[in-house]
Amino acid sequence: MIKTIIFDLGGVLIDVDMQNCFHNIKALGVDVEALTTTSATAPVSTVCEGVTISGALHEYQTGKIPTEQFLSMLQELSAPGTTRQQVLDAWNSCLQTLPKYKLDFVKQLRNEGYTTYLLSNTNNAHWKYILETSFPEPPEYYFDKLFLSQEMGMAKPDTEIYAEVLRQIDTPAEECLFIDDSSANCKAAESLGIHTYNAPVHTDYREEVKNILK
Numbered sequence: 001m002i003k004t005i006i007f008d009l010g011g012v013l014i015d016v017d018m019q020n021c022f023h024n025i026k027a028l029g030v031d032v033e034a035l036t037t038t039s040a041t042a043p044v045s046t047v048c049e050g051v052t053i054s055g056a057l058h059e060y061q062t063g064k065i066p067t068e069q070f071l072s073m074l075q076e077l078s079a080p081g082t083t084r085q086q087v088l089d090a091w092n093s094c095l096q097t098l099p100k101y102k103l104d105f106v107k108q109l110r111n112e113g114y115t116t117y118l119l120s121n122t123n124n125a126h127w128k129y130i131l132e133t134s135f136p137e138p139p140e141y142y143f144d145k146l147f148l149s150q151e152m153g154m155a156k157p158d159t160e161i162y163a164e165v166l167r168q169i170d171t172p173a174e175e176c177l178f179i180d181d182s183s184a185n186c187k188a189a190e191s192l193g194i195h196t197y198n199a200p201v202h203t204d205y206r207e208e209v210k211n212i213l214k
Helices: 018-027 032-036 055-061 067-077 084-092 100-111 124-133 159-169 183-190 206-213
Strands: 004-007 045-048 051-053 115-120 145-148 176-180 195-198
Touching (some): 115 159, 159 183, 183 195
Antiparallel strands (some): 045 051
């Protein structure tokens, strides 16, 4: 019986467009591939369905590079005269709206007795922007605990991050439903026995989740 629901953030709750972000970073003169490509054996993490990152972007997403160092690196790679604010705006340009009905759905599930958590591959700059622009109340109003890649030092789809979440919430995998827009992230969670729902982006998936919970 499912008692716990773990939500992804980007693509499941907040709408994201990483291609827009990469386009705007390239417009500043940055070679995005130079930031993401290291070696065939380098660790990678997902951003959304079909988009994975490695190299410096992965290191920033897992908290190994502080924000100021990351922004300085992008600024140095940009065309002369590019400001720090232009770099930050380009980086945050992937973040779009967080529909109210999705947050209402999370609150509804909590009112029905489910425990809700957030598990997100994100980074400090994006998280700060999201807190400032997207949540009408603090995230703790919707979730019992937040699991953020930059704080955990690991990222999806590495199974280590799911194992750590299960350890911290002290809940059997078979009692958890994980909702993510990335099929790779869902497959990794399923390998540990977690129920999953691979939510298509920009869709209202509430009925599908309700059917799973019946």
